[in-house]
Amino acid sequence: MEESVQKTSGESGGCRPKSKTESEGYGGVHTFMGIVDGKLVEVYVDSSNLLEYILRLDNLNRVYRQVVRNNGVGGVDKIVMSELLPYLKLHKDELLKQLIDGKYPPLPVFRAEIPKDNGKTRPLGIPTVVDRFVQQAVSQV
Known part of the structure; x- marks a missing residue:
């Protein structure tokens, strides 16, 4: 079929x-x-096949384009957006296995203070680009 x-x-x-x-x-x-x-x-799509749709190649390709389009800065691992594709090519199988097994370890979020118009600051959490890739894959489905 x-x-x-x-x-x-x-x-x-x-x-x-x-x-x-x-x-x-x-x-x-x-x-x-x-x-x-x-x-x-x-x-x-229900809980029995949700992960299958999250990890579909067409979804992951859209995820990659979206994450790169957003062009954020790197997180605590210091991987920048231009290094995401080489990283994914090298670690694709390992990343997929961790996600399928439920053993993906997201890294800590980098904390930064963003200035506001009133002179105060607000906290901002910056995940790694790989964590953003995983989050976007889930979010799109």
């Missing part, structure tokens, strides 16, 4: 309900559409 799955967003312009009564109960959730045995079907 050949299966292909594509995520569509309930938030996109063409999917928005037209009237107020249609929108009751509308949660703006993502729907996964897939092709199974040549037919378009809705694929339900």
Whole structure:
């Protein structure tokens, strides 16, 4: 059985309900559409297959592009954004195994103080770029 799955967003312009009564109960959730045995079907993501969708290659490719687009600074491990791709290529199998086994160890968050307009500061936590990659993978699904 050949299966292909594509995520569509309930938030996109063409999917928005037209009237107020249609929108009751509308949660703006993502729907996964897939092709199974040549037919378009809705694929339900639940706790039994959630990790499978998080670690799909198409999701991880979108994650990489999003994390790089955000262009944040490095965290406590000092890995900068330009080093993310070489790191992922080198450690992909190890990272996936840790995530599948539930043994991924996120690193501590780097703390910084950001100045505010009123002269005070606010604390900011900066995760490592690899931790951001993992967080974004979960967030996108």
